[in-house]
Amino acid sequence: MSDPFELGLRDKVAIVTGAGSRSGGIGNGRAAAVLLARAGASVLAVDTDLEAAEATVRMVSEAGGEAVAQVADVTSEDDCARMVAIALERWGRLDVLDNNVGIASRGSVLDETPESWEHILSVNVTSMALTAKHAIPAMSAGGGGAIVNVASIAALRPRGLTAYSTSKGAVIALTKAMAVDHGSDGIRVNCVAPGPVYTPMVQEMGLDEEEREARRTSSVLGLEGTGWDVGNAVVFLASERARWITGEMLVVDGGVTLRSP
Numbered sequence: 001m002s003d004p005f006e007l008g009l010r011d012k013v014a015i016v017t018g019a020g021s022r023s024g025g026i027g028n029g030r031a032a033a034v035l036l037a038r039a040g041a042s043v044l045a046v047d048t049d050l051e052a053a054e055a056t057v058r059m060v061s062e063a064g065g066e067a068v069a070q071v072a073d074v075t076s077e078d079d080c081a082r083m084v085a086i087a088l089e090r091w092g093r094l095d096v097l098d099n100n101v102g103i104a105s106r107g108s109v110l111d112e113t114p115e116s117w118e119h120i121l122s123v124n125v126t127s128m129a130l131t132a133k134h135a136i137p138a139m140s141a142g143g144g145g146a147i148v149n150v151a152s153i154a155a156l157r158p159r160g161l162t163a164y165s166t167s168k169g170a171v172i173a174l175t176k177a178m179a180v181d182h183g184s185d186g187i188r189v190n191c192v193a194p195g196p197v198y199t200p201m202v203q204e205m206g207l208d209e210e211e212r213e214a215r216r217t218s219s220v221l222g223l224e225g226t227g228w229d230v231g232n233a234v235v236f237l238a239s240e241r242a243r244w245i246t247g248e249m250l251v252v253d254g255g256v257t258l259r260s261p
Helices: 028-038 050-062 077-091 114-141 162-185 209-217 227-238
Strands: 013-017 042-047 066-071 096-099 145-150 187-194 249-252
Touching: 013 028, 013 077, 013 114, 028 042, 028 050, 028 066, 028 096, 028 227, 042 050, 042 077, 050 066, 066 077, 077 114, 096 114, 096 227, 114 145, 114 162, 114 187, 145 162, 145 227, 162 187, 187 227, 227 249
Parallel strands: 013 042, 013 096, 042 066, 096 145, 145 187, 187 249
Antiparallel strands: none
């Protein structure tokens, strides 16, 4: 019997999209890439910003792991096919896909133009379908794998970000559908729904200290979440510890959805 405490990620290969991070900080994708590498996986760190992806690779290298930076636009099917091909060419297999790319938009349906609405859905949802379309055959050929999609509690508690909330609700539905479609191929599909974690993307929204403190105290734990919290959830769902979990949403929010107004 295998060790139930072993992550089972050693010598596996993972693709993390959105693996760079703004302002040199720790976003969800960067954290997941570093933690997957620490667990023994080789990581293709994908981002539209090569410099940001290379910074993640340096962090992985400093932690004793292996990673390669790759530029790709995951709304492009050609780029999605190419990044999977690069992982296979370099390492000969693909075991994990962390779909982490996402952008936000504030406003109601009255505020969104058709173009901005389509852009949000393309980046936040269609990109995940495109990456999975090319990753799944590679995983299946190797005996299976795990896909982790990053959603948001905005899908559960809409608060003035209608297009974003809609897209993240679609990510949850896509996760469940793919879990059913590809379970027979040995592929598990789950999603993480982060709460108000403090990441470089949030930092660039210009929160003042009072607003940041309000986010922290909205947690029943009284703790501020970070990209590392989301990254740890991704690693768990990608690991052998979650071998009997598929089609599920793991809320990572410090209890915010339990009581936040």
